[in-house]
Amino acid sequence: MNLYFDNAATSFPKPQQVHEAILDYMVNIGTNPGRGAYSTALNADRLVYNTREALANFFNFPKPENVIFTLNITHALNILIKSIIKPHWHVITTTMEHNSVLRPLYALKNSINFDLDVLPCSTEGLLDINTFNDHIKTNTRLVILSHASNVVGTIQHIELIGKICKKRGIYLIIDAAQSCGSIPVDFRAINCNALCFTGHKGLLGPQGIGGFLIDDILNEEASTFYEGGTGSTSNSLQQPNFLPDKFECGTLNSPGIAGLLASINYINSNGLLAIQQSEEYLTDYFIKNILNIKNVILFGPKDSKSKTSVISLKHSAMDNSEFSFLLSNNYNIMTRSGLHCAPLAHKTIGTFPSGTVRFSFGPFHNKADLDFLLSSINTLSNNI
Numbered sequence: 001m002n003l004y005f006d007n008a009a010t011s012f013p014k015p016q017q018v019h020e021a022i023l024d025y026m027v028n029i030g031t032n033p034g035r036g037a038y039s040t041a042l043n044a045d046r047l048v049y050n051t052r053e054a055l056a057n058f059f060n061f062p063k064p065e066n067v068i069f070t071l072n073i074t075h076a077l078n079i080l081i082k083s084i085i086k087p088h089w090h091v092i093t094t095t096m097e098h099n100s101v102l103r104p105l106y107a108l109k110n111s112i113n114f115d116l117d118v119l120p121c122s123t124e125g126l127l128d129i130n131t132f133n134d135h136i137k138t139n140t141r142l143v144i145l146s147h148a149s150n151v152v153g154t155i156q157h158i159e160l161i162g163k164i165c166k167k168r169g170i171y172l173i174i175d176a177a178q179s180c181g182s183i184p185v186d187f188r189a190i191n192c193n194a195l196c197f198t199g200h201k202g203l204l205g206p207q208g209i210g211g212f213l214i215d216d217i218l219n220e221e222a223s224t225f226y227e228g229g230t231g232s233t234s235n236s237l238q239q240p241n242f243l244p245d246k247f248e249c250g251t252l253n254s255p256g257i258a259g260l261l262a263s264i265n266y267i268n269s270n271g272l273l274a275i276q277q278s279e280e281y282l283t284d285y286f287i288k289n290i291l292n293i294k295n296v297i298l299f300g301p302k303d304s305k306s307k308t309s310v311i312s313l314k315h316s317a318m319d320n321s322e323f324s325f326l327l328s329n330n331y332n333i334m335t336r337s338g339l340h341c342a343p344l345a346h347k348t349i350g351t352f353p354s355g356t357v358r359f360s361f362g363p364f365h366n367k368a369d370l371d372f373l374l375s376s377i378n379t380l381s382n383n384i
């Protein structure tokens with residue numbers, strides 16, 4: 001038995017419908033959307049538009065044309081960070097961010113003079129609302145943060161943060177890499193201005209497809225980031241100013257988009273709530289049982305309702321990479337050890353520089369999988 005517990009990196013397996021949709025695209029459509037007037041090009045157009053619409057509905061967002069496709073969320077975050085932030089802005093983020101937020105922000109500081117506050121979070125990874133309020137300045141223009149941590153699963157109070165941002169006239173960009181497909185992510189309820197997603201994690205789609213949803217107000221603030229062919233206004237040497245073409249140029253990953261549409265349809269037909277409840281049950285079950293195993297330290301929230309199904313552990317007498325290796329070698333259990341591209345998050349929870357071993361559950365796991373995992377950890381914890 002192979003047990004994959006690295007769904008926070010990328011989900012596996014993918015639903016059968018996703019494999020079939022990609023293959024169907026490759027075999028029966030295969031052409032580029034937005035360029036030709038022949039039947040398969042129009043089929044590709046329709047598929048891409050239907051996927052924008054499916055994403056807009058999934059995230060409760062009113063404008064499918066403001067759904068932009070990118071390669072992944074790192075690509076989406078780079079486009080937004082580097083096309084929006086202006087000199088002398090004050091920007092707020094947190095220590096719980098993935099390097100896909102932190103590195104573009106730090107890189108941009110080399111070329112633009114703006115003020116960046118990376119706010120501390122609790123040892124459980126939560127941003128305190130008073131700390132947040134206290135750091136807002138008159139020139140605070142943007143807050144960018146993740147909905148849920150990729151290290152300990154902590155869910156931020158983003159609706160509250162969104163309310164404050166809206167009241168204070170501050171733009172809000174959400175990194176929903178770890179929340180979308182696992183818990184509801186509602187653009188309007190959050191009151192954000194842009195929401196970034198990646199297709200291959202909780203959304204159960206293939207690698208190589210992600211994107212962002214942007215409202216008209218924040219779009220006005222953004223310049224183009226890439227320029228090139230869009231199949232529209234080709235007489236002009238300027239990048240079109242309308243969406244989605246403003247941010248999308250070059251050939252889209254249409255097979256990836258086909259796979260993503262199938263995965264969203266899969267989630268919708270199974271019910272996001274059912275997925276959320278199942279992952280919450282498994283997380284709760286794992287936490288309750290792991291606390292009884294000696295020589296293992298659990299990080300992050302202990303309450304499954306305030307986190308996603310991402311769990312960080314440390315063995316008190318074993319190196320993380322050895323712990324992860326033995327799980328793989330002895331039991332075919334796949335986990336990820338180290339810093340998970342989030343060094344400041346590990347500093348926050350007290351596990352820098354060695355990091356933790358991360359276990360992340362998905363919609364295809366069941367209690368029997370966790371029983372095997374728990375008994376394997378238990379055996380390893382006793383054999384030291």
Ligand SMILES: Cc1ncc(COP(=O)(O)O)c(C=O)c1O
Pocket residue numbers: 008009072073074075098100146148149150175177178198199210341
């Ligand atoms: C919170 C968070 N943001 C961003 C990313 C980057 O995702 P991608 O590699 O799909 O761009 C990840 C992936 O690990 C993540 O967990």
